[in-house]
Amino acid sequence: MADGRWxxxxxxxxxxxxxxxxxGLGGDEGPGGIGFAEDVDVEVRGGLITRVGPAAERxxxxxxxxxxxxxxxxxxxxxxxVNCHTHAAMVLFRGAAEDVDVHTWFNERxxxxxxxxxxxxxxxxxxxACAEMLLGGTTTFADHYFHMDAVARAVQASGIRxxxxxxxxxxxxxxxxxxxxxxxxxxxxxxxxxxxxSLAPHAPYTVTEPDLAAFAALAREHDLPVHLHAAETAEQTxxxxxxxxxxxxxxxxxxxxxxxxxxxxxxxxxxEADLPLLAAAAELGLVGVATSPRFxxxxxHGTTPIRALRRAGVPVGxxxxxxxxxxxxxLWASMEVTSLVQKxxxxxxxxxxxxxxxxxxxxxxxxxQALHLADPGSTRGAVGRxxxxxxxxxxxxxxxxxxxLPVHDLAATLVHAARPGDVRHVLVxxxxxxxxxxxxxxxxxxxxxxxxxxxxxxxRRGAGRVQTYAx
Amino acid sequence: MADGRWxxxxxxxxxxxxxxxxxGLGGDEGPGGIGFAEDVDVEVRGGLITRVGPAAERxxxxxxxxxxxxxxxxxxxxxxxVNCHTHAAMVLFRGAAEDVDVHTWFNERxxxxxxxxxxxxxxxxxxxACAEMLLGGTTTFADHYFHMDAVARAVQASGIRxxxxxxxxxxxxxxxxxxxxxxxxxxxxxxxxxxxxSLAPHAPYTVTEPDLAAFAALAREHDLPVHLHAAETAEQTxxxxxxxxxxxxxxxxxxxxxxxxxxxxxxxxxxEADLPLLAAAAELGLVGVATSPRFxxxxxHGTTPIRALRRAGVPVGxxxxxxxxxxxxxLWASMEVTSLVQKxxxxxxxxxxxxxxxxxxxxxxxxxQALHLADPGSTRGAVGRxxxxxxxxxxxxxxxxxxxLPVHDLAATLVHAARPGDVRHVLVxxxxxxxxxxxxxxxxxxxxxxxxxxxxxxxRRGAGRVQTYAx
Numbered sequence: 001m002a003d004g005r006w007x008x009x010x011x012x013x014x015x016x017x018x019x020x021x022x023x024g025l026g027g028d029e030g031p032g033g034i035g036f037a038e039d040v041d042v043e044v045r046g047g048l049i050t051r052v053g054p055a056a057e058r059x060x061x062x063x064x065x066x067x068x069x070x071x072x073x074x075x076x077x078x079x080x081x082v083n084c085h086t087h088a089a090m091v092l093f094r095g096a097a098e099d100v101d102v103h104t105w106f107n108e109r110x111x112x113x114x115x116x117x118x119x120x121x122x123x124x125x126x127x128x129a130c131a132e133m134l135l136g137g138t139t140t141f142a143d144h145y146f147h148m149d150a151v152a153r154a155v156q157a158s159g160i161r162x163x164x165x166x167x168x169x170x171x172x173x174x175x176x177x178x179x180x181x182x183x184x185x186x187x188x189x190x191x192x193x194x195x196x197x198s199l200a201p202h203a204p205y206t207v208t209e210p211d212l213a214a215f216a217a218l219a220r221e222h223d224l225p226v227h228l229h230a231a232e233t234a235e236q237t238x239x240x241x242x243x244x245x246x247x248x249x250x251x252x253x254x255x256x257x258x259x260x261x262x263x264x265x266x267x268x269x270x271x272e273a274d275l276p277l278l279a280a281a282a283e284l285g286l287v288g289v290a291t292s293p294r295f296x297x298x299x300x301h302g303t304t305p306i307r308a309l310r311r312a313g314v315p316v317g318x319x320x321x322x323x324x325x326x327x328x329x330x331l332w333a334s335m336e337v338t339s340l341v342q343k344x345x346x347x348x349x350x351x352x353x354x355x356x357x358x359x360x361x362x363x364x365x366x367x368x369q370a371l372h373l374a375d376p377g378s379t380r381g382a383v384g385r386x387x388x389x390x391x392x393x394x395x396x397x398x399x400x401x402x403x404x405l406p407v408h409d410l411a412a413t414l415v416h417a418a419r420p421g422d423v424r425h426v427l428v429x430x431x432x433x434x435x436x437x438x439x440x441x442x443x444x445x446x447x448x449x450x451x452x453x454x455x456x457x458x459x460r461r462g463a464g465r466v467q468t469y470a471x
Numbered sequence: 472m473a474d475g476r477w478x479x480x481x482x483x484x485x486x487x488x489x490x491x492x493x494x495g496l497g498g499d500e501g502p503g504g505i506g507f508a509e510d511v512d513v514e515v516r517g518g519l520i521t522r523v524g525p526a527a528e529r530x531x532x533x534x535x536x537x538x539x540x541x542x543x544x545x546x547x548x549x550x551x552x553v554n555c556h557t558h559a560a561m562v563l564f565r566g567a568a569e570d571v572d573v574h575t576w577f578n579e580r581x582x583x584x585x586x587x588x589x590x591x592x593x594x595x596x597x598x599x600a601c602a603e604m605l606l607g608g609t610t611t612f613a614d615h616y617f618h619m620d621a622v623a624r625a626v627q628a629s630g631i632r633x634x635x636x637x638x639x640x641x642x643x644x645x646x647x648x649x650x651x652x653x654x655x656x657x658x659x660x661x662x663x664x665x666x667x668x669s670l671a672p673h674a675p676y677t678v679t680e681p682d683l684a685a686f687a688a689l690a691r692e693h694d695l696p697v698h699l700h701a702a703e704t705a706e707q708t709x710x711x712x713x714x715x716x717x718x719x720x721x722x723x724x725x726x727x728x729x730x731x732x733x734x735x736x737x738x739x740x741x742x743e744a745d746l747p748l749l750a751a752a753a754e755l756g757l758v759g760v761a762t763s764p765r766f767x768x769x770x771x772h773g774t775t776p777i778r779a780l781r782r783a784g785v786p787v788g789x790x791x792x793x794x795x796x797x798x799x800x801x802l803w804a805s806m807e808v809t810s811l812v813q814k815x816x817x818x819x820x821x822x823x824x825x826x827x828x829x830x831x832x833x834x835x836x837x838x839x840q841a842l843h844l845a846d847p848g849s850t851r852g853a854v855g856r857x858x859x860x861x862x863x864x865x866x867x868x869x870x871x872x873x874x875x876l877p878v879h880d881l882a883a884t885l886v887h888a889a890r891p892g893d894v895r896h897v898l899v900x901x902x903x904x905x906x907x908x909x910x911x912x913x914x915x916x917x918x919x920x921x922x923x924x925x926x927x928x929x930x931r932r933g934a935g936r937v938q939t940y941a942x
Contacts, residue, residue, distance in 0.1 A: 091873075094888065095880035099826045132873040297811035300820040327807070327887025328874045336798070337811070340768035349771040355570045402562075402603040402915055403799045403891065406926055409566035416798025417565065420874065421892035444873055455877055 005441055006159050006192060010047040010392070010430040011068050017055045018042065018072025018396065021079065021414075023365055023385050031357040036410050042077050043067065044392040044430035047193075052386050070432070072396065075424065078414070079384050080139025080161075080393030081331040082367035083319055084290035085227075085265040087145045088154070088329075089117070089125030090322030091132065092451075096459050097324050102233065102299050106469035110324060112461040114146070121458060122147040124451045126154035131442040132329050134160055136420025137395030139428045140383050141329075142263060142290070142319075142371050144200045144227050146466075148183050156191040158441040159433035161383065161393060163371055165200025165227045168215075169467055170208045177201075177214060184224050189379075194429065196373070196380045198263065203229035204248045205236060205471040209255050216256035225261035225372050231269035233301045236471040249274035258287060261372045265290045265319070268301050270309070279312035288370025289314055292321035293337045299325075303341050306362075307353065317367030318359075335359045335415050356411035392430035397422045476912055477630050477663060481518040481863070481901040482539050488526045489513065489543025489867065492550065492885075494836055494856050502832040507881050513548050514538065515863040515901035518664075523857050541903070543867065546895065549885070550855050551610025551632075551864035552802045553838035554790055555761035556698075556736040558616045559625070559633075559800075560588070560596030561793030562603065563922075567930050568795055573704065573770050577940035581795060583932040585617070592929060593618040595922045597625035602913040603800050605631055607891025608866030610899050611854050612800075613734060613761070613790075613842055615671045615698050617937075619654050627662040629912040630904035632854065632864060634842055636671025636698045639686075640938055641679045648672075648685060655695050660850075665900065667844070667851045669734065674700035675719045676707060676942035680726050687727035696732035696843050702740035704772045707942040720745035729758060732843045736761045736790070739775050750783035759841025760785055763792035764808045770796075774812050777833075778824065788838030789830075806830045806886050827882035863901035868893045 017039055025035040041058055043051040044067075051059075090110075097109035122145070133141060140161040143151055148166040155162045166183040168176035184197035201207040201215045207228075219226050231237050231248040240248050249270060252258050258281040267289045270278070281287035291304035306316050318334045320326045342354035368374040368384025376382040376389035383391050397414075399407070401422060407413050426434035433440055488510055496506040512529055514522040515538075522530075561581075568580035593616070604612060611632040614622055619637040626633045637654040639647035655668035672678040672686045678699075690697050702708050702719040711719050720741060723729050729752040738760045741749070752758035762775035777787050789805045791797045813825035839845040839855025847853040847860035854862050868885075870878070872893060878884050897905035904911055 092877065093879070094876070095878060095883035098880055098883045099823050101822050128873050128876060135873065294807075294811060297815040298822060300815045300822050302815075323888075327883070330874065330888075330890075333804075333807075336765075336804075337808075340765060340808070344768040344771045344773075351572050351769060351771050352570050402599050402606065402910075403801065405565070405599060405919060406563065406922060407566060408564070408926075408930060409569055412566035412569045412798070417794075417801075419801075419890055419892060421890060439873075448876060451877060455879075459879060 004157060006431060010044070013044045013070060013430050014067045015042040015070045015072040015077055015394065015396065018075045018077045020052055020077040020386050021360070022052060023387065031355065031361040034357045034360055034411065042386060042394060044427070047392055047429035049386060049388055049390050049392045051388060070425065074398070074400065075396040076399055077386060078137070078395050078397065079364045079386050080395050080426065080428065081137050081363055082317060082371060082384055083133060083138050083141040083329065083331055084263065084317030084367050084370050085292060085319035085321060086141050086143055086329060087322035088129035088141060088143050088151060089122040089145055090324040091129045091329070092121060092125040092458055093324035094327065102301070103469055105299070105325070107465065111465035111467050111469065112463070113459050114466045115463050116458050116460060117146060119147040119150045121454060123150035123154055124447050126151045127158065127442050127447045128444070129323070129329055130154050130158035130160045131439045131444050134158060134426050134434050134439050135423065135437065136330055136332065137397070137423040137426055138329065138331050139393035139395065139426060140371070140373065142227060144265070152187050152190055152195055155195055158439070159428050159431060161194040161391070161428055163196045163198055163227070163373070165198040167200045167202050169202050169206045170211045171467065177211065177218070181218055181222065185222065192429070193381065198225040198227040201226065201228050203232070204240065204251045206467055209251060212251065212255035212257060216260055219260040225263060226257055227263040227265070229265045230267065231274070232266040234269045237269035237271055239471045247271055247274055249277055253277045260286065262287045263290060263370055263372070264288070266292070267304050267309070268296050270305055275308060275312045278309065278314050282313040282315070287314060288372070289316045290319040290370055291316055291338065292319040292326060292334060293341050294327065294333065295321050295325040297337070297341065303345050306342055315366040315369035316362055317370030318363045330420055331363060332419050335363050338362065339415055356409065356415040359415045360411055392427055394427040395423050396425040398424040475628060477902060481515070484515045484541060484901050485538045486513040486541045486543040486548055486865065486867065489546045489548045491523055491548040491857050492831070493523060494858065502826065502828040505828045505831055505882065513857060513865060515898070518863055518900035520857060520859055520861050520863045522859060541896065545869070545871065546867040547870055548857060549608070549866050549868065550835045550857050551866050551897065551899065552608050552834055553788060553842060553855055554604060554609050554612040554800065554802055555734065555788030555838050555841050556763060556790035556792060557612050557614055557800060558793035559600035559612060559614050559622060560593040560616055561795040562600045562800070563592060563596040563929055564795035565798070573772070574940055576770070576796070578936065582936035582938050582940065583934070584930050585937045586934050587929050587931060588617060590618040590621045592925060594621035594625055595918050597622045598629065598913050598918045599915070600794070600800060601625050601629035601631045602910045602915050605629060605897050605905050605910050606894065606908065607801055607803065608868070608894035608897055609800065609802050610864035610866065610897060611842070611844065613698060623658050623661055623666055626666055629910070630899050630902060632665040632862070632899055634667045634669055634698070634844070636669040638671045638673050640673050640677045641682045642938065648682065648689065652689055652693065656693065663900070664852065669696045669698040672697065672699050674703070675711065675722045677938055680722060683722065683726035683728060687731055690731040696734060697728055698734040700736045701738065702745070703737040705740045708740035708742055710942045718742055718745055720748055724748045731757065733758045734761060734841055734843070735759070737763070737775065738780070739767050739772050741776055741780070746779060746783045749780065749785050753784040753786070758785060759843070760787045761790040761841055762787055762809065763790040763797060763805060764812050765798065765804065766792050766796040768808070768812065774816050777813055786837040786840035787833055788841030789834045801891055802834060803890050806834050809833065810886055827880065827886040830886045831882055863898055865898040866894050867896040869895040
């Protein structure tokens with residue numbers, strides 16, 4: 001399918017003379033190996049990063065045509081941020097479900113109004129969400145929703161990268177599973193390779209064990225990852241134990257989902273008994289967790305036990321969930337709140353834990369791992385690092401605003417003071433998709449003009465609901 | 472003293488045709504009375520708001536000279552935010568004390584480097600802080616620090632409003648108290664009335680009870696409020712009980728500080744026994760609390776028990792503390808984190824508590840009350856509301872960015888999605904101090920150029936420390 005504005009080969013481009021966040025310093029692939037290289041070039045060819053190195057040692061092959069140059073002086077290049085779990089089109093319901101418990105949130109607010117959604121609504125919402133994410137330096141998102149062809153079109157138009165899965169409940173019957181599989185096979189590699197796909201059963205409390213097992217079998221057969229919600233709350237874990245004798249993670253294990261590449265959203269209800277199962281799957285590179293801590297606090301759900309998950313070797317990526325729960329799609333805020341809440345709640349009340357470099361490692365390298373986008377040799381490609389062989393997804397920040405100055409520790413500045421508005425340019429596959437804080441692939445005023453008259457109908461309740469929340 | 476750029480009478484100005492956040496709808500002075508009036512004018516004369524009313528009913532006095540007009544169409548006017556407790560110049564140490572417990576933070580990081588501070592350093596830091604605050608729509612701050620004449624000059628230059636107190640420890644002897652009193656008397660009413668002053672004993676763990684009583688006596692004698700830190704952590708409360716047999720709040724009571732206008736920063740260590748004492752002082756309009764929840768999480772200190780304080784009738788204002796603990800001076804983030812953490816920790820795990828309107832009430836009306844700036848009849852003046860008789864301190868937000876749209880609940884949008892960068896213009900006393908996201912009274916590049924060569928010396932340790940933290 002044509003890729004519109006983004007068709008044709010990605011340019012040969014050089015971000016020249018910037019500071020760059022790099023991984024692996026001193027051979028340390030963990031948070032300790034994150035550092036900032038000054039006065040470097042980030043060179044891009046065919047959508048991939050080909051070199052990150054000192055501007056002073058720039059190779060100058062005789063006779064080769066010169067690349068397009070983006071002046072990086074005074075700018076900080078970071079890997080485009082990876083939002084590991086969202087429902088992009090839910091920006092449509094931003095502010096429509098406030099200050100309620102999770103039962104009311106699902107049953108009285110969100111699931112009733114989601115039954116109003118048309119495919120065009122989802123496309124408009126996804127366009128707005130892609131614009132918001134790109135403007136803030138998020139270049140990849142994992143989406144789990146309905147009408148996913150509309151989301152794929154928004155990804156294509158906006159120039160962003162995404163892993164997309166069409167949500168299925170057991171109440172959809174086999175048709176739901178087939179629709180998800182058809183979508184995943186049909187759209188994989190779409191938008192010039194920027195779309196990868198996953199199977200997307202909703203959650204162990206809305207999908208039966210035989211159906212979860214059927215998804216696992218499809219994933220194995222078609223070499224697709226699975227993206228689902230599990231152990232969203234401690235209450236869900238208790239209810240699962242009562243209902244099935246197993247925790248949600250044990251249900252994943254006995255239905256075969258821990259034997260395939262899996263992305264588990266939330267996991268605030270993970271308990272001790274789950275950890276060996278997750279560790280075994282992580283050992284094989286199969287499981288990752290996405291955490292979106294703002295909503296957990298808002299709903300009084302505690303938070304994802306990152307410290308325990310890390311001890312079990314599980315990569316934990318950062319996420320925003322949908323804007324109807326999280327307020328916005330701001331991964332910088334997810335970074336800061338992850339730091340604050342892990343020090344306070346998620347560790348053992350330890351302010352030395354979850355340093356800024358740890359947070360940055362979660363938001364970049366671990367987010368890519370959790371999303372199964374960390375292997376440059378895989379057909380899915382690799383993101384999350386400014387390193388040769390990785391997709392050229394880059395956010396360039398302007399660090400000249402007073403709220404960022406002076407700098408004593410750039411990692412701390414990024415986690416505790418930087419904001420989406422500090423992002424000035426954004427590249428995806430080496431193409432400029434945001435220039436001087438303007439998103440090039442989405443006509444935001446036109447989207448809003450079409451959306452405004454639809455809003456009243458969108459939030460009307462009374463037309464049933466997509467599901468009933470009763471974990 | 473001359474007020475430079477801001478000298479002369481404030482203009483007659485009209486913000487025309489904006490939406491405005493107003494208080495007191497339906498006679499409700501609490502959070503329930505917060506609403507949004509559309510297509511209104513905010514009219515300003517002599518530094519005061521004179522009218523907030525429908526543009527359609529604009530009075531047009533024949534013969535009167537027309538006011539200066541600021542086009543408010545598409546903009547939301549909110550009361551300039553009030554930062555109830557900060558140490559503005561500590562932006563100098565942003566990122567210099569990361570990922571440590573509070574003992575290390577004070578004794579090994581901050582108190583050693585603060586002994587390097589010169590008056591000029593403080594002035595440069597305060598200028599940068601004033602720029603950051605104004606750009607984010609904060610128009611008033613309460614500052615508690617050293618070299619306060621430098622801070623007063625930064626307030627004067629930048630056009631912001633502030634309540635200033637010169638910090639004193641008992642180790643400073645009587646000279647410290649005298650310096651604080653001299654400063655408070657000399658600078659009160661400065662910068663064209665934009666400076667009010669307070670006495671500023673540091674905290675019950677660094678100031679002896681006789682000295683606290685002496686401050687209370689001075690406050691009564693000179694009709695000055697007192698601004699101090701107390702019950703910053705549960706550990707401090709336990710230590711105070713062991714050392715003195717009284718909680719920090721009981722110490723405030725028995726030294727007479729609850730009989731004078733008092734602003735208590737932090738109060739995360741407030742216990743049940745403190746509440747009747749605080750309630751009695753609040754009944755007389757004497758006590759307010761400032762909460763800056765980001766650092767409490769970062770240091771694993773729990774949080775301010777706002778629900779209990781509100782039941783006791785105590786106004787709770789929002790704050791950032793200094794940027795060396797908080798990362799930045801962003802009150803929008805303080806608003807969001809207050810919502811999240813109060814729902815999760817500070818109430819009783821209740822997602823229905825601390826609604827967006829409650830948060831906005833804390834950030835505006837209660838912040839003004841806590842700072843003793845809520846009475847239009849007082850010589851200190853009143854801020855925190857867009858209402859006749861209040862100082863014309865206004866932030867005008869541009870709500871057209873994708874991360875704010877669509878809007879189903881404007882209060883939720885403000886608390887959970889708006890950011891400092893959404894502020895487009897700012898007025899203080901009816902004067903435009905930020906226009907189109909540019910701060911007019913601070914030459915930020917010049918400040919940075921002078922600051923940069925001083926930074927290495929600023930963070931050098933080994934020259935002693937200003938105090939030892941041993942609560």
